[in-house]
Amino acid sequence: MAVKVLIVEDNPVARGFLARVVRESFSDTMTITEAGDLEAARHHVQLAGGGDGLHGADPFKLIFVDLELPDGNGLDLLSALRHYPATKIVTTLYSDDDHLFPALQCGADGYLLKEDRFEVLVEELQKIVRGQPPLSPAIARRLLLHFRAGAADGASAAAAGLTAASGPVSRPVPLEALPEHERLTPRETEVLTYLSKGFTIKEIASLMGIKWFTVNDHIKSIYRKLDVSSRAEAAVLATKHGLV
Missing domain, CATH: 3.40.50.2300 (Response regulator)
Incomplete structure (x- = not known):
C-alpha cells in the first residue's frame, strides 16, 4: 500500500x-x-x-x-x-x-x-x-544554543539567589528603522518578496525579466543592507521592518 x-x-x-x-x-x-x-x-x-x-x-x-x-x-x-x-x-x-x-x-x-x-x-x-x-x-544549532543558554541563565539565577518560580526573563531587543542609505530599492524589495515566497534565483530572474546574475547582485545587496546571511533571516527581518 x-x-x-x-x-x-x-x-x-x-x-x-x-x-x-x-x-x-x-x-x-x-x-x-x-x-x-x-x-x-x-x-x-x-x-x-x-x-x-x-x-x-x-x-x-x-x-x-x-x-x-x-x-x-x-x-x-x-x-x-x-x-x-x-x-x-x-x-x-x-x-x-x-x-x-x-x-x-x-x-x-x-x-x-x-x-x-x-x-x-x-x-x-x-x-x-x-x-x-x-x-x-x-x-538543530538554534535549539542547542537555546537550551545551553537556558541552562546558563538558570545557573546565574541560582547564584544570584533567585527562586525557581521567578525564572530568567528574556526581553526582545527592539529593532530600529534602517538608515536612509541602507533602505532597499524597489527592485531589491521585489527580489526579497520573491525570495520570501520560496522562488529560486533563476525563477526570480524569469519573473522579473532580468538576468540571473543581476538577481544574485540584488540578493548580495539585500543581505548586506539587512546584515543577514540567508534568505530566511532576510525574510524575517524585512517583515519586522515592514519592508515587504
Whole structure:
C-alpha cells in the first residue's frame, strides 16, 4: 500500500520541490496530495479520517505544513492535528524562535527550512525511518544554543539567589528603522518578496525579466543592507521592518 503524504503549501513551485524531496527520500511508493491553503488541507484530512485519523480510514502518514498560508496560520492546522497519527513537519523560511517554538508546542515532529539544499532535506527526511526528528542544521544549532543558554541563565539565577518560580526573563531587543542609505530599492524589495515566497534565483530572474546574475547582485545587496546571511533571516527581518 502506498504511503499517503499531504503537502500544505501555497507556493506551487515550493510544493513541487517538496514533492521531489519526498520521492527521493523514501523507497516506498508515495501518494502525494497537495493543498494550497488551510481549507483544502482540512478537506483532505477529513476525507482521510478527520483530525484524529479514525480507525478504519486511510490516514496520511506524513504531513508537511507551511506556517503562512493565504487563509490563516499553519499553527492552527498543527494544533487541530495534534492527535493525528502522522509525522507532522513544518516547512518554512522562518528560523527564528518566534516561529520555531510555537510550532513545536503545537505538535510539530520536525522543522525544515525550504531554503536548504535538496540533498540536505532528503538526508533530514530519511532520519524519520531511524526514529529521529527531521531538523534543518540551522534549526538543530538554534535549539542547542537555546537550551545551553537556558541552562546558563538558570545557573546565574541560582547564584544570584533567585527562586525557581521567578525564572530568567528574556526581553526582545527592539529593532530600529534602517538608515536612509541602507533602505532597499524597489527592485531589491521585489527580489526579497520573491525570495520570501520560496522562488529560486533563476525563477526570480524569469519573473522579473532580468538576468540571473543581476538577481544574485540584488540578493548580495539585500543581505548586506539587512546584515543577514540567508534568505530566511532576510525574510524575517524585512517583515519586522515592514519592508515587504
